[in-house]
Amino acid sequence: xxxxxxxxxxxxxxxxxxxxxxxxxxxxxxxxxxxxxxxxxxxxxxxxxxxxxxxxxxxxxxxxxxxxxxxxxxxxxxxxxxxxxxxxxxxxxxxxxxxxxxxxxxxxxxxxxxxxxxxxxxxxxxxxxxxxxxxxxxxxxxxxxxxxxxxxxxxxxxxxxxxxxxxxxxxxxxxxxxxxxxxxxxxxxxxxxxxxxxxxxxxxxxxxxxxxxxxxxxxxxxxxxxxxxxxxxxxxxxxxxxxxxxxxxxxxxxxxxxxxxxxxxxxxxxxxxxxxxxxxxxxxxxxxxxxxxxxxxxxxxxxxxxxxxxxxxxxxxxxxxxxxxxxxxxxxxxxxxxxxxxxxxxxxxxxxxxxxxxxxxxxxxxxxxxxxxxxxxxxxxxxxxxxxxxxxxxxxxxxxxxxxxxxxxxxxxxxxxxxxxxxxxxxxxxxxxxxxxxxxxxxxxxxxxxxxxxx
Amino acid sequence: xxxxxxxxxxxxxxxxxxxxxxxxxxxxxxxxxxxxxxxxxxxxxxxxxxxxxxxxxxxxxxxxxxxxxxxxxxxxxxxxxxxxxxxxxxxxxxxxxxxxxxxxxxxxxxxxxxxxxxxxxxxxxxxxxxxxxxxxxxxxxxxxxxxxxxxxxxxxxxxxxxxxxxxxxxxxxxxxxxxxxxxxxxxxxxxxxxxxxxxxxxxxxxxxxxxxxxxxxxxxxxxxxxxxxxxxxxxxxxxxxxxxxxxxxxxxxxxxxxxxxxxxxxxxxxxxxxxx
Numbered sequence: 001x002x003x004x005x006x007x008x009x010x011x012x013x014x015x016x017x018x019x020x021x022x023x024x025x026x027x028x029x030x031x032x033x034x035x036x037x038x039x040x041x042x043x044x045x046x047x048x049x050x051x052x053x054x055x056x057x058x059x060x061x062x063x064x065x066x067x068x069x070x071x072x073x074x075x076x077x078x079x080x081x082x083x084x085x086x087x088x089x090x091x092x093x094x095x096x097x098x099x100x101x102x103x104x105x106x107x108x109x110x111x112x113x114x115x116x117x118x119x120x121x122x123x124x125x126x127x128x129x130x131x132x133x134x135x136x137x138x139x140x141x142x143x144x145x146x147x148x149x150x151x152x153x154x155x156x157x158x159x160x161x162x163x164x165x166x167x168x169x170x171x172x173x174x175x176x177x178x179x180x181x182x183x184x185x186x187x188x189x190x191x192x193x194x195x196x197x198x199x200x201x202x203x204x205x206x207x208x209x210x211x212x213x214x215x216x217x218x219x220x221x222x223x224x225x226x227x228x229x230x231x232x233x234x235x236x237x238x239x240x241x242x243x244x245x246x247x248x249x250x251x252x253x254x255x256x257x258x259x260x261x262x263x264x265x266x267x268x269x270x271x272x273x274x275x276x277x278x279x280x281x282x283x284x285x286x287x288x289x290x291x292x293x294x295x296x297x298x299x300x301x302x303x304x305x306x307x308x309x310x311x312x313x314x315x316x317x318x319x320x321x322x323x324x325x326x327x328x329x330x331x332x333x334x335x336x337x338x339x340x341x342x343x344x345x346x347x348x349x350x351x352x353x354x355x356x357x358x359x360x361x362x363x364x365x366x367x368x369x370x371x372x373x374x375x376x377x378x379x380x381x382x383x384x385x386x387x388x389x390x391x392x393x394x395x396x397x398x399x400x401x402x403x404x405x406x407x408x409x410x411x412x413x414x415x416x417x418x419x420x421x422x423x424x425x426x427x428x429x430x431x432x433x434x435x436x437x438x439x440x441x442x443x444x445x446x447x448x449x450x451x452x453x454x455x
Numbered sequence: 456x457x458x459x460x461x462x463x464x465x466x467x468x469x470x471x472x473x474x475x476x477x478x479x480x481x482x483x484x485x486x487x488x489x490x491x492x493x494x495x496x497x498x499x500x501x502x503x504x505x506x507x508x509x510x511x512x513x514x515x516x517x518x519x520x521x522x523x524x525x526x527x528x529x530x531x532x533x534x535x536x537x538x539x540x541x542x543x544x545x546x547x548x549x550x551x552x553x554x555x556x557x558x559x560x561x562x563x564x565x566x567x568x569x570x571x572x573x574x575x576x577x578x579x580x581x582x583x584x585x586x587x588x589x590x591x592x593x594x595x596x597x598x599x600x601x602x603x604x605x606x607x608x609x610x611x612x613x614x615x616x617x618x619x620x621x622x623x624x625x626x627x628x629x630x631x632x633x634x635x636x637x638x639x640x641x642x643x644x645x646x647x648x649x650x651x652x653x654x655x656x657x658x659x660x661x662x663x664x665x666x667x668x669x670x671x672x673x674x675x676x677x678x679x680x681x682x683x684x685x686x687x688x689x690x691x692x693x694x695x696x697x698x699x700x701x702x703x704x705x706x707x708x709x710x711x712x713x714x715x716x717x718x719x720x721x722x723x724x725x726x727x728x729x730x731x
Contacts, residue, residue, distance in 0.1 A: 072689035072693075073687065073689055074689070135693055135694070135697060138674075138697050138701070139696075139697055139700055142697070142700045142701045142703070142704040143700075143704075145704045145708060146703075146704050146707055149707065149708055149711050155712065158663055158708055158711050158712045159663075161704075161708055162663045162666050162667070162708055165667075165670060165701070165704060165705075165708075166657055166666065166669075166670060169670045169673050169674065169701075170654075170673075172677060173650065173673070173676075173677055173680075176677065176680070176681065180635075180636065180684065181636075184636055184637075
């Protein structure tokens, strides 16, 4: 029997999109939506993290991981350089969708839009020439805007959605011009590389939400459901990091540019300082969530800037771990809704508070959690300087202080509230699973063995 | 690019085949022949549309550029959808007439349709939002046009017009100082002007609809630059699809903004002032 060899690259796009359509069809059953989305992402992640380098055999079909696939004259191909990053992105999505399936319905369009965004951004990571990734970014920005405001919430989330769309649209021409200039010049060195580098850094900053004056992060976190913010954070930040890593490995002139590295390092440190100064004083969970996202942006920027010193598998672990931590925080905040008890007083479930605090501990990088592993791998890349480590730790502590400040008043009235929630059993199970993942992967990080696919 | 002669040959061939098809269809059932005729008529009208776009492209450069700039200025200065959306339609026609110089007219037609559909979707969403806001006590777009607030409008219009003038001048200067490589000067100028006015709209607008129009202007600038660099069918279709998708997102956000919560969160006076 002759075997059929196919390129795996289109699967990265088609599978999430098909799963998105399927989740829309089964939208009555939240658990089914989450299960379909998680299984689709797990399939892609396991394919990308396969230990053998080139091919995966599925009966008579052989999937070639590095074979190109041409569609409309453009090539889709999984580079060895970004295969791990894609594996991290999809592994993170598995955590996101699996945990969100434990929640009641997120609205008709949460899973289709999130999966559509994931598929489109995956296309941006495998398409050649790089110029066409700009189009994928714009499509994902439109889907992201719809996702943020899919539940038609208040004015702040509309503003956040509009800002996200504008950021994606503003980033598109910067990438377009940078690649255009790079394609025209046979070699980019010294002064000639300055403009493309500035354009790329500016575009990446817009994508990350790292431009402080018109950032979508804060506005989106204000009123959107916590799981939606977690999804945007996990998918968009994961993509941005993978995208920068891809550029870093593909474009020699960008890697050689001292300016690019300096801007990323300074940007990361500026955000750490900002988070350290403001996070402890926040008086609402949405603001704490916004600070969490800013802290993760800084970590991602630092991770990319020091990618020469950090092993690739470690960076990819960071992408997947961030998704897990944000999803766990989103789950905890979604469950943290006031419940009227039998005696008429208002209470909050103890388990959801525990999950929120543990997730914030992980995101702050405190020891014993998965976040500590991510932070430790980042710290190892800093050899000579102590200041960035101090700033990173200070930002983490400030964030945890902010979370404690919001949690303490709720602890006083947490008794018996759990029994009043009608979905208490599912909640307990989901919270336990999230806690096991947050602490288990912190103690045994090798369980998330994405390093198996290292080329 | 296909010449006009090629296009008329194609349409003539099509017309001839239409005639033979019509004679064959007489042997089929009346319903089927009516359907075939309707299909043929619609395909004929498509060819007429393509011809129209080609004729528009034969205009001198200056009128095309004038339509493009005036429509963009109207969208920038007047933050009222009843003025901005017709200006947006004129803008898409001018962009199509510009693009047909470098790309197949059929692809331009797809883009024009995408632009038209986007405008329709935005119009419906704006109407819905307008109704919701009128119910909440804020003046509608038509009322603001019929009875302008003379204490605020002149100052705001003048400010926006001055800002647009300055931005436009900067864009013209930038197109001369930093021309886009391998792009004709007319396309460079159009792209710069549209992009800068798009950014200005985003920076000065409060309503999502106006921000969305700024985003769409920026997308048009991107289209002009990208298609003149790579005049391929796939790029044209991709960009048309993106315009539709962004239009859908903006329409959805406009409807969401028009809901009760967004209106009630802002004093009516502030709302009407920001939209004057």
